[in-house]
Amino acid sequence: MALCLFHPLTFEPTPFVRSSTVRLLDAKKDMVGVISVSEAVRIADENDLILAILSLDGDPPVLRLFEEKEYKKHKYEQQKKKRVQQKRSVAKRMGLKELKMGYNIDIHDYSVRLRAAKKFLKAGDKVKIVVNLKGRENLYKKQAIELLRRFQTDVGELATEGSKNFAERNIYVILVPNKLAIQKEQDGANKKGSAGQMDQSEDESDEDEAVIEQLEESSLDGDKPVIEQLEESKEPETEVSVNV
Structure with a gap:
């Protein structure tokens, strides 16, 4: 039938x-x-x-x-x-970008996400920083919270805290653009022009920009973990933490 x-x-x-x-x-x-x-x-x-x-x-x-x-x-x-x-419709309407990290994220991946967050904030988007804790990783919840607080500190005056949730396994904090601070930084950058020094080589900068683009795309698509995309873009010997 x-x-x-x-x-x-x-x-x-x-x-x-x-x-x-x-x-x-x-x-x-x-x-x-x-x-x-x-x-x-x-x-x-x-x-x-x-x-x-x-x-x-x-x-x-x-x-x-x-x-x-x-x-x-x-x-x-x-x-x-x-x-x-x-998800894309909601994110577009709210101007919300999502970045995921592991509680034990390495320095390079942390710096890439920090750059991405600053880029999104300067563009006027809210940024949701998420640390996923799976299984026994919940034992490292304190470290995860400290990581989020460190991230907020490193973002600096570009953002204020909109909301947070430290009660669940997927803890997060939402950063809201600080328009006055962003405008102040942009004005200063315009005065300096292109005289600033670069911390990275050109190749490394290009690679990080590509990863930031992947992070921007993945913030609208929750079906494929960011960790999988990063592992595909890195050298085989480089280790990337879980749930990054």
Whole structure:
């Protein structure tokens, strides 16, 4: 017995389609053609397949037949995309960037995140600094809190504390741009021009800028941990702490 039609966003059963005909794809994504709704339901019933809606906006609406396993995979992927879109929408609306660190983050990765945070703050974004503690890492909660406080100190007057949560395993602090301090620093930078000295070589600076871009992208996408992206960008012998 085939399952009912499913709404493409909520995946809740839909009792009817507001059209007498539909454009049907088979389980292999091949076009069956434009047929009546009752014919599509009959085909699904006879082949014990799931009949699902791909698009209600089509003229006519687009439906597809799925085997149960494939439908579950399709449903998961669509819901995952929806979650990512929602996160991006919220982040864009709020101007909130998220940076993750491990309680034992190394000096280089710490400095990259510090630079990223300052960049975001100067652009007018709030920055959420998160330290994830998994399993027995909760024993190092004190060190994690000290790390967040150290980060706040190193950010300096560019930000004020908006809110924080030190009660859960995923502790965090949200930094809010200090517009007066940022404007003051920018005015000073404009007077100095390009006469400032660089602490890093050109190659190292370019590499860090690339990582900062990855951090900016990952702040909108919570599905892939930042640690995985950093490990791909580093030399094999370099160790990176967990949950960085």
